Amino acid sequence: MGNLYETRREHLTAYLAQNDIGAVMITAPANVYYYTGFNSDPHERFMSLIINVSTDQTYLFVPALDKDAALQEADIATIISISDEEVPLEVVSKSIGKLSKTVGIEAKNLSYDRYISLLAHFPDVEVVDVQPFVNKQRMKKSAEEIEKLSDAIRIIEKVLKEGIKKVKIGMSESELTGELEFLMRKFGADGPSFSTIVLSGEKAALPHGSPGERTIQRGDYLLIDFGVVKDGYCSDITRTFIIGEASEKQKEIYDIVLQSNEAGIQAVQEGVSLKTFDIAARNVIHQNGYGDYFNNRVGHGLGIEVHEEPSIHQNNEQLAEAGLVFTIEPGIYIPNVGGVRIEDIVYINEDGNAEVLTTFPKQLQVL
Known part of the structure; x- marks a missing residue:
């Protein structure tokens, strides 16, 4: 099944590159599943697939209690867990370093609270909605x-x-x-x-x-x-x-x-x-x-x-x-x-x- 998820991510990455979007942060559980094969409801916790187009790196961030399941199910090599006492976007910034220019997000899914946290940890980025593309791909x-x-x-x-x-x-x-x-x-x-x-x-x-x-x-x-x-x-x-x-x-x-x-x-x-x-x-x-x-x-x-x-x-x-x-x-x-x-x-x-x-x-x- 790995190839299926990989192919989907390749389509997404090609879209990002064409539109000069430096990275994407996918947080809707249904979309994380679509692109990784990991199907989980994190409830209030942070879960995200991040593809950094500029460095050609892909990460899956999951709540610590889901790490073992993600290791078994996700078609992603780099899986990073976040414990309840950690600040999610701080873990993200330490793990992936800087993000250049534009970051794709799903506008319907990213809460204002997470948006503020994203800007606090990556002050130079601008967000752009990639939801229409993801919806079209999934359709x-x-x-x-x-x-x-x-x-x-x-x-x-x-x-x-x-x-x-x-x-x-x-x-x-x-x-x-x-x-x-x-x-x-x-x-x-x-x-x-x-x-x-x-x-x-x-x-x-x-x-x-x-x-x-x-x-x-x-x-x-x-x-x-x-x-x-x-x-x-x-x-x-x-x-x-x-x-x-x-x-x-x-x-x-x-x-x-x-x-x-x-x-x-x-x-x-x-x-x-x-x-x-x-x-x-x-x-x-x-x-x-x-x-x-x-x-x-x-x-x-x-x-x-x-x-x-x-x-x-x-x-x-x-x-x-x-x-x-x-x-x-x-x-x-x-x-x-x-x-x-x-x-x-x-x-x-x-x-x-x-x-x-x-x-x-x-x-x-x-x-």
Whole structure:
């Protein structure tokens, strides 16, 4: 795997050299993993991949308690640990000496506190945001990445298949959440990729509501939106069910969302702007009179993080290209009544066509 990470770092270094950026300080854990193979959450501690272009040296700084793991996993020769009583940027400056001119950082990730510390220890540097380049590089998925994503999808679909067998009237949303998260571990996930969403009845109208003590009743919508992390890659799927018996209105709303989901997927191809997919899905909901009940973007990129580039919204002019992976997840959310969301994961393959990586059935299931 060493070559994979090395190749990624080479692309980054070439970009830095072309743009006259003397060094880069990568601190977002997902990006550190992308460039080194070391996957770790340092929490409040300092962790950074630093590439000094001028001296052609690469360092990985990790919290002391992560050093052994980093030595095993990271594709980096020079790994330096920082203990809790040390000042992180002081250790960095002693280890690497001076930094010339410009340092690339990820603007979304570097806190003001760390920025001040960086300037205190390297007073002559100016920072420049390299986040757009990193995002663009990470956006195009390799065959190995698609394989890892597919593993995470396979696990979550198995969880959903087994999990819905456990649904019963009178069970709380929290109880079902617990059952689903137990199955994630049982089927080999490293953990959930985000807080599992299980919403019943009128609560299904909250796109990102939290499971609570509400109990599942006959006639309820049951919306399940969840995913797992497996070997550093995330899955994310949503299916909506009806409990006991579906009313005509529920069937109608479900059918519109399903048509919208399919329209969004059918619009996917290389070379058109990303907004096309959102607009295709949104039009179906608008034309059926529910436009006011769908007011979020239709999808987001997926990979090492559960939300990454690209953002699939109706103003995104960026062109779709092979290698992109993202969700198509339209919904109708009617306050105090309930809601339906159907979410699939789509990959634009090397032929420029849409491949749907999720396979869980989409026709309405009454539990």
